[in-house]
Amino acid sequence: MLKNxxxxxxxxxxxxxxxxxRMKNAIEAINPEKPEKVDVVSVQQRRDKFKEYWDQYNDVQTRIFELLETIDDLDDDVEELKIEHDEDAATFEENYFTTASKIERLLTGNQANPDQVQTARVEEHARDITQMHLPKIAIPKFSGNYEDWYPFYNTFESIIHSNARLTSIQKFHYLISSLEGDAAHVIQSLEINAENYEEALQLLKQRYDDKRIIAQEHIxxxxxxxxxxxxxxxxxRQLIDHVLRDLRSLKGLNRPTEQWGDLIIHMIxxxxxxxxxxxxxxxxxxxxxxTLKQMTDFLSHKCKALSAISKRNPCDSQNSNIRKNVTKGTHVSTANIHCSHCKGKHHIFQCDSFxxxxxxxxxxxxxxxxxxINCxxxxxxxxxxxxxxNCQTCNKKHNTLLHMSTKDKVRPMESTSTTSETTNSNNTIALNHHSARDEEHQVVLSTALIEVYDRRGRTHRCRALLDSGSxxxxITRRLAEELDLVQGETNMTxxxxxxTQTHSRRITNVKIKSLQNSFTSVVQCYVLNxxxxxxxxxxLKINDLKIPxxxxxxxxxxxVPAEIDMLIGVEIFWQLLCIGQVYLHKNQPMLQKTQLGWIVGGRMHYQKTSPSRICNLSINHELNEVLTKFWNIECVNNIxxxxxxxxxxxxxxTKSTIRDENGRFIVxxxxxxxxxxxxxESKDTALKRFLSLERKLHKHPSLKEQYAQSFTEYLKAGYMVRVDKQRAHDISRYYIPHHAVFKDTSITTKVRVVFDASCKTSSGLSLNDCLMVGPNLQQDxxxxxxxxxxxxxxxxxxxQ
Structure with a gap:
């Protein structure tokens, strides 16, 4: 009905x-430079009619706004309609006052002096220029990272906040659409209206406009x-940009970065x-x-040189890779290079006949x-x-091109003609397959560096293991506590x-982010020590790996051996994989492209005795758990x-619980x-939910009466007292939202009051978050x- x-x-x-x-087109068709031809009576009639249109439009807009507020309680998808409503009002107001001013000038006979006329024309021309279709300027998203605050706020202030053509409600909508994560939680309790726009902006400034924390993040x-x-x-190149960006940000915070050159050079x-x-x-x-500038100039020049070499000399064959990796020693002038095998102008390891x-x-x-025989x-x-x-295959003192497999060593000597016929096959075996008795292989598991968000929206870097067998x-208990994540209770085998079995008794949600791109995801993690x-x-020796x-x-x-902070299982493992795979060598691991960057995995040649292998596999046996509980239901477990x-x-x-004169416990x-x-702040959220509840109860008078009776009983019993105005402004206060639960089948109480102490405040915390959780004392x-x-x-x- 409301939507109709x-x-x-x-x-x-x-x-x-x-x-x-149509009124606007008629007014614009009148030439103001010829006042003698202006029909004043007609213009006056149009002005009066134009004012009537203005009043009618405002009445319609007011009714639309009221309907949108009502629909907001029934349908969550009305934000776009509100934005459309505000934009339409702003456009209509601009056109109305522009046309109204032209009407007034026509009625006054255009008696303004020539300078004013010229100024008006210049201003009108400037407006026409500003209305040209220029490329859209995107407002960056702000998720609560302190180092991103100033870039976001400066852009928002110049494009939105300082734009006089936008109303406060429009600015508020733009602000909300630019926030995400913890930054959005800061102002989510505010009602969306023009009066709360400045308050929302102040709340964000109070939280994130902290130069000390921002400087610490950049450092x-x-x-x-x-x-x-x-x-x-x-x-x-990313390293250079990273350093210069942080230094510019610190300089903008009036930190003496000009004096940090020696320190930054050492860090780089x-x-x-x-x-x-x-x-x-x-x-x-x-x-x-x-100086730091000398170092950044040097690194920039090296980046350009490496980029040019990469484009000019791609590694497109096995022999080119071999030549690239077996080239050792100091740089020698090409004029003195000659091959001792064919006398050509190249090294012997570059000789095709060799x-x-x-x-x-x-x-x-x-x-x-x-x-x-080594170099x-x-x-x-x-x-x-x-x-x-040494040799890339067996690590002994000879060149990789001279490495012989066991088959090559036991093969009898053949004539020259026979050797030439079997060259290709033997060469392939020698370079791509190794089968020495004293050799083993190390299996490389895929790891990735990622960023995880803590409770305040700040990012922390950690090392994750990608395991499709889980x-x-x-997540480790150490990292979960460092991030201050909200942990729930569980009992997962x-x-x-x-x-082999272990148990996890804690579970939490973790937001992860790629270091390579904008990929983010929220994963549910079980906590382990x-x-x-x-x-x-x-x-692992990676000098032998031919990574492009x-x-x-x-x-x-x-x-490098290091701890694992997270394990990412099959839940999102396949979502991370991208198109792109590089096969390095038969005895080298594979490279696989993912959303987190290129990962390394597979078998790698290893010369020493390999340590114990690691195999990660975790299975959630729901059926097994049900059967276990069934057979153990009458077993007395240890406390x-x-x-x-x-x-x-x-x-x-024990220390704080007492009993009053009626025998009731006071805890x-x-x-x-x-x-x-x-x-x-929690009052705005509680009040908004109360008004929504009140509108629903108006439709059911009997239920409303029962609901009000419950609060009357609370007042009589002393469970609830009125808060006077003086106490209402105390610093430590929390307004608990409540709602009604109706149960027609109940014999005694059909209406029950439910208080929601888990409702978040503007800081992201609720009253329940501030209370400790004791043990479960109920009997099993x-x-x-x-x-x-x-x-x-x-x-x-x-x-009761």
Missing amino acids: ELKVLKARRASIKAQCT KALFDLPVITKGNYNAL STQLDISTIKEWEDNIRGEDMP LKLPPEDRYKAARDKGLC LRSTSHQARDCKSS QINF ITGINQ KITDNIPQVF NNIRLADPQFH TPFTPKENYCMEHY SMPIKNEKLLQLG LLSILLRFRTFKYVITADI
């Missing part, structure tokens, strides 16, 4: 606007710079690879202290030429004295390999000891004082069943 009435009103509004548009970001791997120009240097650091040291001239030989013939040719360059030293890295997600051992268990330079790893330090918080609640109850609530001081089901068997008669009753 809304359609009729919108049609009426459109008719009024059409009449005003923390500088201390958490990512480690840069060799040749990764994308990560290097610790994150660079060895070759880049060596180039930087060579780039510094004399004994002068380098590469076509089987490994044993390459080894013999290098020996005959007197070359070092294949020098004739002045032997392999034992060579400083170049049906549920996990987690089953692994060989029926420790998820797994360090991954990997030993340091343009790959951005999700965990650049995947080869679970109380936690420290539960012990505190028991002591608090004091166990309060978290530090949380109680953080409670925000087994005790109740046994008591039923003890006595002949059983009596049940309700209590």
Whole structure:
């Protein structure tokens, strides 16, 4: 019914606007520069009629607004209609006053002086320019990160807040649409009207316009710079932009960043690879202290050079990868390079004829030429004295091109013609398949660095294990407490390999964010003291991995043993996978593109005895749990000891509980004082929900009477007292919303009052969040069943 009435009103509004548009066109058709031809009577009649249209339009708009407020309680999807309503009003008002001013000028005979006329024309021309269709300026989203506050607020203030053509209610809607996460919670209790716009803006400023916290966030970001791997120009460019952005933000906060050059240079240097650091040291001239600008200019130039090399020389074949990875030693002028095998202008390991030989013939040719069998360059030293890295396959002192498998070593010597015929197959076996008896393989598990949001909306970096063999997600107790997440109670049995079991008694929701893009997701995690051992268990040598330079790893330090803070299971595992996979080598792991970056996983060649393997598998056996409870229902379980918080609640109850003269118990609530001081505003939310409840009760007078009777009984019994105006302004106060629950089948009480102490305040906390949770003191089901068997008669009753 209400929506039908809304359609009729919108049609009426459109008719009024059409009449005003015709009026506007008629006024604009009159030439004001020829006042003698203006029909004054006609213009006066149009002015009077125009005012009538204005009054009619306002009446229709007021009724539409009232309907939208009513529909808001029945239909949550009315925000777009409200925005449309406000925008329509603003446009109509602008056109109305523009036309009304033209009518007044026509009636006064356009007697303004020439300067005023010229000024008016200039202003009108300026308005025409501003109404040109320019590209839309997007307002950034603000989720509550302190370092994003000033970029967001400055943009919002310049585009929305300072725009005189927008009404306060329109600005309020734009503000709400620009907020998300904890930032949106700050003002969600405010009713959407023009009067609350300034209050909403002030609440956001009070929460996030904290220069001290913002400065700390930027400084923390500088201390958490990512480690840069060799040749990764994308990560290097991001590092430069990251540092300069944080320094500019700190400078805007009047911090003395000009004096931090030496410190920032050291922080950047610790994150660079060895070759880049060596180039930087060579780039510094004399004994002068380098400046931060010199270092950023050097790194920017290196980024451009690496990018150009990557585009010019892509790795598109196996031999090009081999040549790239076996090239060792110092830089030598190309004029002095010659191949000792074919006398060409290249190194021997770049010689096509040399590469076509089987490994044993390459080894013999290098020996005959007197070359070092490790670097294949020098004739002045032997392999034992060579400083170049060892074989990528077996880590022994010879070049990878000279490595021979067991099959190659036991193969009898053949004639030259036979060797040439079998070159291709032997070469493939030697380079792609290794089967030494003393070799093992390490399995690389996929890890990723991600950001997780704490209770205040700030981000923290952690290390996650991606495990498609787990049906549920996990988080360590240490990280959950550091994030101050709200934890619920659970009793989950987690089953692994060989029926090994562990238990989780806490559960929480965690919002994660990718470091590579805008991907976010909220996952439900079970809390464990420790998820797994360090991954990997030993340091992995990644110098042998041929990872392309343009790959951005999700965990650049995947080869370094470190703790696992989260485990992401199959719930979102397949959502993370993207199109893109790189096969490095038969004995090297795979690279898989994900929303979190490129992950590394699979078998990797390892020279030493491999430690125990790690296998992560967790299964939620619902059927198994039901059967277990069925068979154990009459088993007497051991009493679970109380936690420290539960012990505190028991002591608090013992010390504070008393009985009055009527025998009633008076119990004091166990309060978290530090949380109680953080409670925000709650009156607006409680009042809005009360008014909504009142409108619903008006439709059912009998239920309303019963509901009011419940509160009358509360007042008589002393459960509830009126708060005077003086106490209403106390700092520590919390307004509890309530609603009615109707149960027609109930014999005694058909209407019951339910108080919602879990309703969040403007700070994101509720009254229940400020209270400690004690132990469950109710008897278990087994005790109740046994008591039923003890006595002949059983009596049940309700209590008030």
